[in-house]
Amino acid sequence: MSTDFRLIESADPEETLGDLLTYAELLNAPQLARLYIHVLRNGPVAIETVKEDLDVPHSTAYKYVGELEEMGILARHEDERPTRISVEPLHLTMDTDHGEVVATPVLVDAIGRQNDDEDIRVFVERQGIPKLAAALHYTLRVVNGEMTQRTATTKLDVHPVEGTTVITALQDVVEEATTYDPYLKP
Numbered sequence: 001m002s003t004d005f006r007l008i009e010s011a012d013p014e015e016t017l018g019d020l021l022t023y024a025e026l027l028n029a030p031q032l033a034r035l036y037i038h039v040l041r042n043g044p045v046a047i048e049t050v051k052e053d054l055d056v057p058h059s060t061a062y063k064y065v066g067e068l069e070e071m072g073i074l075a076r077h078e079d080e081r082p083t084r085i086s087v088e089p090l091h092l093t094m095d096t097d098h099g100e101v102v103a104t105p106v107l108v109d110a111i112g113r114q115n116d117d118e119d120i121r122v123f124v125e126r127q128g129i130p131k132l133a134a135a136l137h138y139t140l141r142v143v144n145g146e147m148t149q150r151t152a153t154t155k156l157d158v159h160p161v162e163g164t165t166v167i168t169a170l171q172d173v174v175e176e177a178t179t180y181d182p183y184l185k186p
Helices: 013-027 030-042 047-054 058-070 105-115 118-127 129-143 149-156 160-177
Strands: 074-077 084-087 092-096 099-103
Touching: 013 030, 013 092, 013 105, 030 047, 030 058, 030 084, 030 105, 047 058, 047 084, 058 074, 105 118, 105 129, 105 160, 118 129, 118 160, 129 149, 129 160, 149 160
Parallel strands: none
Antiparallel strands: 074 084, 092 099
């Protein structure tokens, strides 16, 4: 890992690192990821509607809304009754020693699906978030016709059944994400 820390001259270092930390927090908190994606898909939406749709207690919904608001990715529309909330699609590109990494809402959705999709949850428990991101990368290539599911599973370097299972689950995520993730290539 390189110890040289530089930002592109035109980049705002505070905003750039803020974006990185926001994404890191979303990737480590499936419940926040789930709320973010729900609002992205349906927003602007009333907090009460979010609470009902996600089946979360009143205090939990407001806690998560507050956290996303503090992270700077959720806006409250107080001038409307009931108060509505909205988010913008996040996009993060990083150059690392291992290549370029691009994170968009579809990755956040995959993280949030841990609560609802047992195949994704078990995969993350066994393999971790970085391997899920790799599985999503290969799934996108399968969906785009760039490789077969079998090749993707082999490149993922997990048991074939586990790889096939998670890629199948992620294909559903990708299919739905085409409606709300503007960064996915058609």
